[in-house]
């Protein structure tokens with residue numbers, strides 16, 4: 001299957017100079033991965049592991065104090081490649097048409113004093129070259145697929161429920177039929193039933209368009225529902241990657257096993273064990289494997305050497321000297 005996105009040894013740090021003292025937060029530190037056409041690639045990991053920083057970097061949406069220190073992000077939109085940090089001028093026309101970004105808390109980005117129809121005109125009209133009435137019909141047909149009535153176009157955002165606002169954001173992000181969609185915690189603010197509804201619709205749109213999605217959430221149960229493959233981040237690094245089903249049934253990294261074991265299961269009344277310690281300070285991460293101070297399987301070597309991300313026994317990749325010794329959740 002063809003890759004639509006290739007990230008190679010990407011490093012993006014938050015760099016602050018305070019009174020002449022330089023401090024670098026290594027939020028994305030040497031990540032390499034690729035996303036295939038027509039797949040949902042999930043990125044998981046606890047808070048502050050660098051998920052949002054990674055997808056901002058791959059969307060070319062970085063602002064100071066964040067800086068790309070090295071590596072590359074290359075999209076292949078139907079044979080037309082864009083190297084985000086070597087051809088930044090090529091990204092602007094690609095936005096919305098080829099690549100769209102559903103940001104964290106996006107349902108609150110709709111302008112509160114303008115009717116929803118203006119958001120569609122502002123974002124999509126220049127890419128969908130139709131006369132105004134044909135454009136309106138196209139938007140209404142798209143809204144209908146997302147189970148939204150045409151009347152939402154005349155509504156102000158506060159007149160819509162949270163679930164409807166989120167569906168409007170998904171409609172905005174997909175109306176130009178982009179090849180690539182980036183979604184950062186798109187359902188976190190919604191209650192569980194509405195979450196499922198929104199996820200199902202997003203998956204439907206993705207399947208219909210044949211697009212690829214990079215989907216970020218810390219919620220592993222959401223990944224189980226939507227992601228085809230999963231990348232697990234810990235402290236700015238990718239520690240495991242693989243097909244979602246394989247990763248859930250046979251995690252190879254102790255951190256992945258912990259994330260899965262902490263999910264609630266119906267009928268299982270055993271207490272959940274939390275990990276000892278806290279995620280590391282990314283301006284002074286520990287030597288060796290960044291997970292070793294919290295890892296139940298850590299050996300002396302883990303504090304000395306950084307494990308490479310290598311092919312795993314389940315067909316994915318894993319960065320752990322003890323991979324394969326992890327007990328199933």
Ligand SMILES: Nc1ncnc2c1ncn2[C@@H]1O[C@H](COP(=O)(O)OP(=O)(O)OP(=O)(O)O)[C@@H](O)[C@H]1O
Pocket residue numbers: 014025027045046047048049050051052053054065218282
């Ligand atoms: N503007 C900033 N300046 C300095 N450090 C930052 C800044 N924004 C984020 N960070 C740091 O970068 C690291 C990664 O943060 P990021 O928001 O990417 O994590 P995340 O996995 O998306 O977390 P969450 O799930 O809470 O959104 C954290 O240590 C965070 O404190």
